[in-house]
Amino acid sequence: MTSKKPSQSKLPTIFVCTNFRSGVHSSCAARGSKDIFKQLKKLAKEKSGDIVVEQIVCLGRCEEGPNVRIAGQKIINSVGIDDLPSILDALLAAGNK
Numbered sequence: 001m002t003s004k005k006p007s008q009s010k011l012p013t014i015f016v017c018t019n020f021r022s023g024v025h026s027s028c029a030a031r032g033s034k035d036i037f038k039q040l041k042k043l044a045k046e047k048s049g050d051i052v053v054e055q056i057v058c059l060g061r062c063e064e065g066p067n068v069r070i071a072g073q074k075i076i077n078s079v080g081i082d083d084l085p086s087i088l089d090a091l092l093a094a095g096n097k
């Protein structure tokens, strides 16, 4: 997988690790992060056209994935589809720039 550079956007941005690694070591994509990325992108578009959702390759917390990071904030671990609305609400409430 090729590395993707994080966005330089000034809009509120959420990065979803979609790294896939087969074998013994866990990875976010092996735990469903590609579905999380797609759903988060859809929900973000519905809530606000001003939220950027991007894929990123590995946040270094592979055993705790799927992992998501709001730009400038901490990594959120073990994210499930049900967590996405509250993650977006927190992002919008914080006025993340």
Ligand code: FES
Pocket: 017, 018, 019, 020, 026, 027, 028, 029, 057, 058, 059, 060, 061, 062, 063, 065, 067
């Ligand atoms: S594979 Fe997602 S944090 Fe490493």
